[in-house]
Amino acid sequence: MALTYLPLPGTPVHDLDTPALIVDLDIAEANILKMQAFANKSGVALRPHVKNHKSPYWARKQIAAGAIGVCVAKVSEAEVMAEGGIGDIFVANEIVTAPKISRLMSVAARAKVAVAVDTEQNLKDLSAAAQKHGVELGVLVDVNVRINRCGVEPGAPAVALARKASGMPGIRFEGFMGYEGHIAGAGIDPAARKETIDSLDKLLFTVRAAEDAGIPVKVVSSGGTSTYTVTGAIERVTEIQAGSYIFMDGAYLKEMDDFTSAMTVLGTVISRPTADKAILDCGLKSVSNSSGQPRIVGTPGAEFLALNAEHGHVKLEGEARKLKVGDKVHLLPMHGESTINIHNEYFCIRKGVLEAVIPVAARGMFR
Amino acid sequence: MTLEYFPLPGTPVEQLDTPALIIDLDVAEGNISKLQTWANRHKVAVRPHAKTHKSPYWARKQLAAGAIGICCAKVSEAEVLANAGVPEIMITNQIIGERKITRLMSLARSARMIVAVDSPENVRDLSEAAQACGAEIGVIIEVDTGMHRCGTAPGAPSVKLAKAIAKAPGLRFDGVMGYEGHLVANRDYEVRKTETLKAVEKLVETADAMRKAGLDVKIVSAAGTGTYNITGTVKGVTELQPGSYIFMDGDYLQVLKDFKPALHVLAQVTSRPAPDRAITDAGLKSISTDRGFPAAAGITGATVKSLSEEHGNITVEGEAAKLRPGDKIRFLPMHGDTTINLHTHYFGIRNGKLEAVIPIEGRGKIR
Structure with a gap:
């Protein structure tokens, strides 16, 4: 099939062929530990979202650091994830239609699986499939906490669905999830903090209403990287999904410095058509611009201008004008997730040399 | 490694699992x-x-x-x-x-x-x-x-x-x-x-x-x-x-009509939380937005409001307001190159039926 000329472990980062998705292991590991330490201190479980x-x-x-499972x-x-040895998986999305539901049951046969629901019809389909496949499936009712995406409305509609789920064969009702994904910067911006608390109130009110109706609620799942300090400190929230x-990425770094940037795309100058311009081998097929143009780091005076499919345009001033054809530069993507999703491998670096090449195993796994 | 549950040749297009990159052969x-x-x-x-x-x-x-x-x-x-x-x-x-x-x-x-x-x-x-x-x-x-x-x-x-x-x-x-x-x-x-x-x-x-x-x-x-x-x-x-x-793609169709659109992303409705809102399973990881939001094809009254990672947020009115979870919608991407690069396979359709699943072997070949 396709040839993969991977560099050997021990290769210095600047000898890697480009474009390459680079992760600094020390930094990423410290980020993992820092979030886990926060969760431990706050008495909340961490179930990180791995779509990132x-x-x-x-x-x-x-999980080695203490996470209880993952979200997908x-x-x-x-x-x-199941194939990679992860034993507890929450699909934080609605899974509708027969082919996907059958596949979900197959995963539930080898791992503890839960899924979000927001309609009664979906619950019935899941229950029928679970019975047919002889598995038990965890269910969380997805509550719309003002993101206005999926989810049932808080209060009575969500409780009604929870009650249906509680009695269904093959289904294990676990609780509620509500993702406040419409909020950025809750850690620093008082308005965002208030919006987080207001949004979470919708979820907590629903939980209380369910409990008042005699429905036991084990799991209350919420929180992203933007809101973890606020959401994670709320007592009734049992797990956060950051x-x-x-x-991190350029967009998140604009709103918080709790975690450090661990990921860049390494590119090479392939042409120097004028004194103030360099062209890189990184374009839209290796750096996403869905949250804005990437930023050049470590090369003062170099400013990113534009991306074509396979070319990056860079404006050069001062020191940066010394860049030659063949020189390498690091780009900080504004959006990490959609950048990772266009790469096949992570090149994991420790102290400037390659430690491991790690496949982005779920790249393109959008079904 | 990863599982590929391909549909058999002859499968009607509306039965394909989604998101799917479909080509009218x-x-x-x-x-x-x-x-x-x-x-x-x-x-x-x-x-x-x-x-x-x-x-x-x-x-x-x-x-x-x-x-x-x-x-x-x-x-x-x-x-x-x-x-x-x-x-x-x-x-x-x-x-x-x-x-x-x-x-x-x-x-x-x-x-x-x-x-x-x-x-x-x-x-x-x-x-x-x-x-x-x-x-x-x-x-x-x-x-x-x-x-x-x-x-x-x-x-x-x-x-x-x-x-x-x-x-x-x-x-x-x-x-x-x-x-x-x-x-x-x-x-x-x-x-x-x-x-x-x-x-x-x-x-x-x-x-x-x-x-x-x-x-x-x-x-x-x-x-x-x-x-x-x-x-x-x-x-x-x-x-x-x-x-x-x-x-072709949505952007080029605004330049010239000599060639016809052959490529769409097939998505399905996963949630209908409000009368004017449908959520689909096709987000930024299956449709690129670097030249704008995709257009719903073959249905009137459906407009893309936003795409998050794995959700499409669609404003619906008229005919489109009848969409239910599980219904399929075709989207015409504005930029074909960067959308194709997100997918692993083409689903080649002739007269409404699957003729061939075609691997995108050059996907992610950025070096």
Whole structure:
């Protein structure tokens, strides 16, 4: 099939062929430990979302640090995680239609699996499939906490669905999830902090209503990297689902410095058409611009201008004008997730040399 | 490694699991044939760019229709094409760095390789590597005809570089290329025509200057999908290198209607939380947004409001307000290249049924 000329462990980072997705292991591991330490101190469990890193390698590191399991977005991601030895998987999304539900049951036969629901019809389909496949499936009712994406409305509609789930064969009702993904910067911005508390109130109110109705609620799952300090400190929240903290990206770094940037895309200058311009071998097929243009780090005077499919345009001033064809530069992507998703491997670096090449095993696993 | 639950050939398109990149084979084949017929009539050769489709399957169809060879952007793409039996490959980019050059020379032993250059240093490195590997490689000069990306200035600087190539052992000087990428998507045909003719004239004049200097210029290569029928009429242009015409996308359809849209992303509704809102399972990881949000096709009243990682947030009214969870919707991406690069397979459809699952073997081949 396709040839993969991987560099050997021990190769210095600047000898790696480009474009390459680079992760500084010391930094990523410190981010993992820092989030876990916060969770431990706050008495909340951590169930990191792996749609960010898409790799059992990182999931195993998170679990080794103390995470209770992982969140995924897709059945195909769950398959990769189960295959990579992860034993507790929550699909934080609605899984509808027969082919995906059958695959979900197959994963549930070898790992502890839970899934989010927001309709009664979906519950019935899941229950029928669980019975047919002889598995038990955990269910969390997805509550719309003002993100206005999926989810049932808080209060009575969510409780009604929880009651249906509680009695269904093959289904183990676990509790509620509500993702406040519409909020950025809750750690620093008082308005965002208030919005987080208000949004979470919708979830907590629902939990109380369910409990008042005699429905036991074990799991209350919420929180992202932007809100973990606020959401994680709320007593009734049992687990937080943050994901991006592991590597961070340019967009998250604008709103918080709790975690350190661990990931860059390494590129090479392939042309120097004018004194003030360099062209890189990194374009839209190796750096996403869905949250804005990447930033050049470590080369003062170099400013990113534009991305084509396979070319990056860089404006040069001062020191940066010394860049020659063949020189390497690091780009900090504004959006980590959609950048990782276009790479096949992580090149994991410790103290400037390659320690491991790690496949992005769930890349393209969007079904 | 990962599980692939492929549907069997004959499966109706509406039963495919989603998100799925679907190609209408009749339409794509019609596009291939239409461009080739036009080129035959205008006595210009076609060397389609494979960076769009990234797949030997489509390259072979283009060759069977009469293309003289295939273009690509990266050495790793060339490896995929060469290993699948494509006999002549032009890399329309500068290949910089020892690792990539070594791989290029390895390919040159089994396929006819042509590569673009824009600096004397690169010419020297290629020549040394070709000699070391006992390979011969074709070289074309990339001339900057106004895009201001890579490329040497037209006229004397290009002629000087051509002489250096002609003298370099291991290298075969083949000619020039100049991609008018700054004009291919200009919406105004008259402007596109006038400006393209000016740009291409610089290329043709440069080729003539090389001939006057005693050099043999066999290849004068230019054009993208938006300029094929302008550049292709210029005397002295020997071949066209468009890529997007094969499937088209929402952006190119605003430029010209000569070719028809063959590519869609099939998604399904996963949640209907409000009367005016439908959520689908196709987000940024299955549809690119670098040229804007995709358009819902085949249904009225559905508008993409936003895409998050794995969710599409769709505003629905009228006919679309009847959508239920599990219903399928087709989306026309605004940028085909970067959408295809997110997927692992094409689902090739003919008359509404699956004919073939086609791997995107060049996906993620960014080095």
